[in-house]
Amino acid sequence: MTGDRATLLAVAGLHVRSPEGRDLVSDVSFTLDAGERLGLIGESGSGKSMTALAITGLTPPGMAVSGSVVFDAPGLGRTEVVGAGERRLTSLRGRATSTVFQEPLTALDPLMRVGRQVAEPLRRRRGLRGRALDAAVTAALEEVRLPDPERIARAYPHEISGGQRQRVAIAMALACDPALLIADEPTTALDVTVQADVLALLDGLVRERGMALLFISHDLAVVSRIAERVIVLKNGAAVESGSVDDVVNAPRHPYTRQLVGSARRLDSALDDVLDDWRAP
Amino acid sequence: MTTRRRVPRSATLIAGCVLAGLVLAVAVLSFFWLPYAPDDTSGDRLMPPGLPHLLGTDKLGRDLLTQLMIGARVALEAGAGSVLIGGLVGLAGGLAAGFATRWLDDTISALLDILIAFPTVLLAMLVTAAREASLGSAVIAIGLAMSAIVARLTRVLVKRVLAQDFITASRTSGTSWPRIILEHVLPNIWPTLSVNLALQFGLAVLAEASLSYLGLGAPPPNASWGRMLQEAQASVFIAPAGVIAPGVLLVVLVVGVNLIADGVRDVADPTRRRTR
Numbered sequence: 026m027t028g029d030r031a032t033l034l035a036v037a038g039l040h041v042r043s044p045e046g047r048d049l050v051s052d053v054s055f056t057l058d059a060g061e062r063l064g065l066i067g068e069s070g071s072g073k074s075m076t077a078l079a080i081t082g083l084t085p086p087g088m089a090v091s092g093s094v095v096f097d098a099p100g101l102g103r104t105e106v107v108g109a110g111e112r113r114l115t116s117l118r119g120r121a122t123s124t125v126f127q128e129p130l131t132a133l134d135p136l137m138r139v140g141r142q143v144a145e146p147l148r149r150r151r152g153l154r155g156r157a158l159d160a161a162v163t164a165a166l167e168e169v170r171l172p173d174p175e176r177i178a179r180a181y182p183h184e185i186s187g188g189q190r191q192r193v194a195i196a197m198a199l200a201c202d203p204a205l206l207i208a209d210e211p212t213t214a215l216d217v218t219v220q221a222d223v224l225a226l227l228d229g230l231v232r233e234r235g236m237a238l239l240f241i242s243h244d245l246a247v248v249s250r251i252a253e254r255v256i257v258l259k260n261g262a263a264v265e266s267g268s269v270d271d272v273v274n275a276p277r278h279p280y281t282r283q284l285v286g287s288a289r290r291l292d293s294a295l296d297d298v299l300d301d302w303r304a305p
Numbered sequence: 306m307t308t309r310r311r312v313p314r315s316a317t318l319i320a321g322c323v324l325a326g327l328v329l330a331v332a333v334l335s336f337f338w339l340p341y342a343p344d345d346t347s348g349d350r351l352m353p354p355g356l357p358h359l360l361g362t363d364k365l366g367r368d369l370l371t372q373l374m375i376g377a378r379v380a381l382e383a384g385a386g387s388v389l390i391g392g393l394v395g396l397a398g399g400l401a402a403g404f405a406t407r408w409l410d411d412t413i414s415a416l417l418d419i420l421i422a423f424p425t426v427l428l429a430m431l432v433t434a435a436r437e438a439s440l441g442s443a444v445i446a447i448g449l450a451m452s453a454i455v456a457r458l459t460r461v462l463v464k465r466v467l468a469q470d471f472i473t474a475s476r477t478s479g480t481s482w483p484r485i486i487l488e489h490v491l492p493n494i495w496p497t498l499s500v501n502l503a504l505q506f507g508l509a510v511l512a513e514a515s516l517s518y519l520g521l522g523a524p525p526p527n528a529s530w531g532r533m534l535q536e537a538q539a540s541v542f543i544a545p546a547g548v549i550a551p552g553v554l555l556v557v558l559v560v561g562v563n564l565i566a567d568g569v570r571d572v573a574d575p576t577r578r579r580t581r
């Protein structure tokens with residue numbers, strides 16, 4: 026998009042059809058440059074998650090995927106995801122992209138200690154073992170600002186809080202050191218105060234590492250804080266796209282206007298609440 | 306990470322281990338020491354408990370304690386062998402069905418339903434007809450019957466685990482299928498599966514006793530508790546020890562194993578461990 030950055034991901038005419046023949050994603054096209062931050066926005070059920078799954082080649086069994094999803098990550102060569110074999114995809118996943126999901130409790134294995142779950146990609150990607158691996162796990166947990174990382178590494182997911190779990194999930198996704206991080210509503214399941222922290226953390230880490238980010242949310246206010254460009258999805262089709270400023274200030278599609286309107290109303294309602302709260 | 310394992314304290318597990326351990330101790334002892342030779346018929350017939358035959362003798366004059374000890378060995382071998390066969394075959398079949406596409410899954414499920422409906426005794430007669438009446442034949446029949454049940458359970462558990470987010474999360478970071486099966490699928494089905502296998506162990510012990518009772522188990526002089534019961538049945542009012550002794554041990558072993566099954570549930574699943 027911006028010219029001097031290399032194109033990392035090119036999605037063209039992406040189509041996902043359910044086994045019942047329903048079009049869940051229709052003709053979605055976009056490109057993402059290395060280090061760029063793109064928001065994918067739309068109401069619940071608009072096909073955001075399905076788009077993300079199709080990008081990683083992880084659509085549920087029975088889904089018919091067509092179109093093209095091409096990764097051109099440094100050191101991996103150009104790879105077409107649609108129609109690629111499991112072997113090829115497994116080697117692509119983690120290095121080209123990894124994902125943080127909405128619900129941190131279910132995205133972590135309940136029976137595995139947190140440290141081991143973070144260790145898994147570190148072991149695989151960086152070939153670390155033993156002491157060095159333990160140290161890298163502690164460092165990874167520290168990086169996502171978890172207090173007392175040694176204790177958290179020994180804990181099971183049910184023994185830590187929701188916000189801490191999501192930080193662990195982010196640490197796991199970052200441990201793969203992907204060129205593109207996909208965050209599928211990573212703050213939706215969290216308390217409002219925790220949401221802001223996790224969002225700031227994600228923003229900082231992605232910037233620091235120069236990773237590309239595909240940030241998925243139903244909340245325009247959240248997306249506009251973290252993304253440079255947005256794509257608006259409705260019923261599986263992209264109805265509008267552009268820079269965050271353009272879309273927020275001059276929405277063209279009625280659906281986008283509706284999203285902007287509700288975001289503004291929520292914002293002002295929040296302001297009112299805060300004003301009331303601050304007033305003596 | 307050096308983690309000090311919390312020692313799981315489960316009263317049922319301890320009680321189960323004591324009961325099953327008793328039978329295990331008897332079985333182990335039987336390999337090193339027996340009061341009499343298994344085929345020694347030198348005693349008087351149907352002697353009551355006392356000396357020199359602690360539990361008395363059977364209708365052929367064989368020492369009951371000797372037979373009981375060998376029976377413990379046979380019972381444990383039957384349970385372990387059946388669970389080994391049933392567990393491995395069932396786990397493999399269940400995993401295959403759990404991962405299979407629609408039609409293969411349907412085919413395996415239909416096969417399992419047929420196998421489960423098939424009476425174990427009939428299966429044992431077929432295996433015995435093909436081979437011979439032996440402990441091995443009984444174990445193969447019980448293990449095969451068990452494998453269908455284990456496979457059906459495994460299939461459901463695998464499907465449930467595969468539908469979870471953490472599998473998708475693990476796949477998005479590039480974990481291979483074999484690794485996912487080893488690290489995530491098996492540990493997550495294990496708490497339920499191990500409880501079931503422990504229960505199946507108890508059922509297999511009972512099944513072997515039933516088959517031996519019907520003459521489809523280990524031939525003499527390898528006494529099975531089932532055959533001891535059958536042989537002592539006619540003289541139950543004259544020499545009750547011949548029925549009571551194997552009956553009591555059978556109950557001790559099966560109850561012990563079931564208690565272990567209960568205890569294993571708490572130990573295998575950290576989300577169920579009480580934090581103290």
Ligand SMILES: Nc1ncnc2c1ncn2[C@@H]1O[C@H](COP(=O)(O)OP(=O)(O)O)[C@@H](O)[C@H]1O
Nearest residue numbers: 043049067068069070071072073074075076085
């Ligand atoms: N496994 C599935 N099988 C069939 N339909 C599905 C499946 N998962 C999601 N869908 C459908 O796909 C559509 C898009 O879902 P999703 O991408 O999860 O929406 P979003 O993430 O935007 O909330 C929804 O209508 C949903 O019902």
Ligand SMILES: [Mg+2]
Nearest residue numbers: 073074209210
């Ligand atoms: Mg979604």
